[in-house]
Amino acid sequence: MSHALTLISHHLCPYVQRAIIALTEKNIIFERIDIDLTKKPNWFLQMSPLGKTPILKINEVSIFESVVILEYLEETQPNPLHPTAPLERANNRSWIEFSSVLLNNIAALYSAPNKTEFEEKLKKLNTNFNHLEKNLSNTPYFNGENFSLVDACFAPVFRYFNNLDDVKEIALWEDKPRTRKWRKELKKQPSVDVAVSKSYPVNLQQFLKNKKSYLSQLIISQELA
Ligand SMILES: N[C@@H](CCC(=O)N[C@@H](CS)C(=O)NCC(=O)O)C(=O)O
Structure with missing residues (x-):
């Protein structure tokens, strides 16, 4: 089954956890793909300019940097997690x-x-x-x-x-x-x-x-x- 949102992850990465927590709080269905950061796959290096997890893939666009991912989710998904003022x-x-x-x-x-x-x-x-x-x-x-x-x-x-x-x-x-x-x-x-x-x-x-x-x-x- 393919999802609109795919999170490229690492099982211990704290920055990945930020994104998963926000996605979960917002009840968003997403696919998680864990990679081995000691053997970065080529496809990952192609989509991650800094070679770091997390990456949020939306259709053909790869968003990198966890805070940017959080801000994007905040702008596009329900259940706000930022105060309004x-x-x-x-x-x-x-x-x-x-x-x-x-x-x-x-x-x-x-x-x-x-x-x-x-x-x-x-x-x-x-x-x-x-x-x-x-x-x-x-x-x-x-x-x-x-x-x-x-x-x-x-x-x-x-x-x-x-x-x-x-x-x-x-x-x-x-x-x-x-x-x-x-x-x-x-x-x-x-x-x-x-x-x-x-x-x-x-x-x-x-x-x-x-x-x-x-x-x-x-x-x-x-x-x-
Ligand atoms: N500033 C980045 C930090 C991400 C980061 O450092 N990820 C680590 C894993 S927790 C990583 O991918 N390290 C691999 C490397 O630096 O080669 C963010 O907020 O997304």
Whole structure:
């Protein structure tokens, strides 16, 4: 069966998850094609100028960059996930940008080769999350009672930490009750749940161990304990 919308994906990619969460919140039927980013198929390289997932294919047009995909879905599909007031929209976009920086800083953390660099990256993330905490209200979602694109973008950020709870060195949440509450809320969201497969935790663990980074060592030593 062919669908009008096809999402070219990778099973662990947090940017792909953003798109799937938005598509699911909007009740859009789409086809998902997972590729292996370590062996990028030629057809993928033809359609992806940056060689990155996600790509949203609409007929013969390939849209790249997850935020552009989110904005396109917002403009063309029902169930708005952006607030209507311009200032609130701009504020939401700022925090979506912030979530991209967080994803980069998380990648820097799990790739850090040694304890010193790991602690340095962790400190940076702690500063990021302190800023976030100050900007959160005590509501289920970022904008209050309604799920938005900001929530869709932070759910993949928190998913990393949901799968790293056993690594005691990553102790970021004690002084951040609002972030803790938001994280818990997003974990329960059905669209967030379906954005990855049931084998995601095992696959992520394997990916992190294969990095041969300081975090890989922590995960392995904790498995042996
Ligand atoms: N800014 C891009 C980032 C996408 C991205 O970094 N995707 C990663 C996988 S999560 C990728 O395709 N990496 C392959 C590569 O860089 O070669 C977006 O928001 O879509």
